Amino acid sequence: MNLIPAKRVTVHVRTLTNCSLSRGLLNRRHKTNHARFNDTRFSSRRHFHDYFVTRLPSSSLHPDPRGPLTSFHKLPRSASVPHTGETPQSPTAFQALVDRDTTVVRIPLRSAKHHYGASTLRGTRPTNEDSHQAGVIDIPAFAKRPPTSLTIRRSDRNNSPPPPRESQGAATASGDPQVFYFGIFDGHGGSECSTFLKDRLHEYIQDTVAAFELRSSLRKNQEGNYPEDAEPSTGNLPIVQGANSKRIGELEKKLMRDWKTLVGGYFKRFVPAYFSRIGTNVQADSNEDTGATIEEVLEYAFLRADLDFVSAQAARQDNELEHAGQPLYQDNILYGNRHPTQSVSFDGVSRFKGGSTASVALISTPTPMPFWHPSTPSSLLVSHVGDTRIVLCSTETGEAIPLTSNHHPSSPIEANRLRRYAATFVTDSFGEERMSGLANTRAFGDVQSKRIGVSAEPELRRVEMAPAEFSFLVLMSDGISGTLSDQEVVDIVKEAKTPDEGSRDVVRFATEVTREGDNATCLVVRLGGWERRLEGGLGSLGSKETREWRRQEATDPRRSRR
Secondary structure (H helix, E strand, C coil): CCCCCCCCCCCHHHHHHHHCCCHHHHHHHHHHHHHHHHCCCCCCCCCEECEEEEEEEHHHHCCCCCCCCCCHHHCCHHHCCCCCCCCCCCCCHHHHHHHCCEEEEEEEHHHCCCCEEEEEECCCCCCCCEEEEEEEECCCCCCCCCCHHHCCCHHHHCCCCCCCHHHCECCCCCCCCCEEEEEEEEEECCCHHHHHHHHHHHHHHHHHHHHHCCCCCCCCCCCCCCHHHHCCCCCCCCCCECCCHHHHHHHHHHHHHHHHHHCCHHHHCCCCCCCCCCCCCCCCCCCCCCCECHHHHHHHHHHHHHHHHHHHHHCCECHHHHCCCCCCCHHHHHCCCCCCCCCCCCCCCECCCCEECEEEEEEECCCCCCCCCCCCCEEEEEEEECCCEEEEEECCCCCEEECCCCCCCCCHHHHHHHCCCCCCEEECCCCCEEECCECCCECEECHHHCCCCCECCCEEEEEEECCCCEEEEEEECHHHHCCCCHHHHHHHHHCCCCHHHHHHHHHHHHHHHCCCCCCEEEEEEECCCHHHCCCCCCCCCCCHHHHHHHHHHHHCHHHHHC
């Protein structure tokens, strides 16, 4: 595992205190979050770290003052024998390597250039409205257990040496492997909404998990079965995990009532795709636990965050109401009379009418081995709203695999969803369709367009990633995807030495050849097949001629005359 030099961190009691919580404290936290969801206030903060916790050999950080336990290192070369594991006379070097002392260290994710890279440029716009986030989120694992063929048989487990601990990450408070969180947010009309999502969206996900009482997919339920044993999941289907079904039903119905009361319009008949308890009769005294999926958690968290943001903006003053000719009760026309209790607050008094897109990627592993290790399977969950984009690179073929679609009026799915509410579909001078002047049919914020269906209902996709099946993951704003094709972006990253260098090269090239000058942001996440990224297909040569031609055209002085 390639890690940048890390600063020595004293762990002992401090690290264990910061990274671990007793089960009793977790139970009390669940009750606290229940009350918090009742009055829609998120007063306390759950753990979100912009670093990951891993183990490194103590000798790699500083010399071990205790010294080795054996004197094998003092043997002359003529007295050393290669380790075979068959005779007790073999040196203990290999076993000492396995059992050597390791130290738990914190690696800042944004500084781990070999694992993660992020770059952003303002372009020719007055301000940069893009934002991004990366870290470790405090939720139970949602990974699918690896098949038996990839695990060691019990009969062989005792005869084989354990894997080195330095290739493993430290467990979270729940005892599960760390769940990584990456998000990119493209604001429009200002940066207030994108900044809100950067700072708070991961908290909504964590609070929803606590309120749902979602349990790990790697632990057996009360019947002694794993979550996926009840309904075997094949391919990339959701895995039903243990949860408080009665509580989930109450929260989902209340959320839909709040949307209907506050906004109305589109939300009077809106039923979220993953809300399985909407429209069903949940008995008040029923103790049946039908579980929940991580997809249901993300859909609730997105809609909850959007409701709080829209409610806070609806309660603020609209400067346009002071203009002559405006209805006296315009607020009551655009929004309902009953506003939910405000759970978020913003500086200033004027209403923010802009919004933001959001693309979030969560990665969970079934073992403590980190997801970027070549022999580790992992589960990737993508939650997407708007026209920011997430792309995978296949290790075998080298092709770009898009995981999101642009939520534009030109999409047949989006057009069919909104035509009954939005009668103003127009085509601008560039040939692009617009709905009430908006390019995105799904977004956070945009308070004046909620009634016609501009919602934050996410498009969800789950990908079960086999060991080294994919080389890297790219998250980008439309300042890049609107200029470069997915394959061009992937090929640029292939030629970089590190994910950090790849993100900078993509942003630099997109800014160089663009005609729009939009904000450009790119995130690159290393996966298990990173070292083999140039082996698949044509490597980076598939789009090399196109990129060279585009660069030459961009630097042509006659370009400005066209």
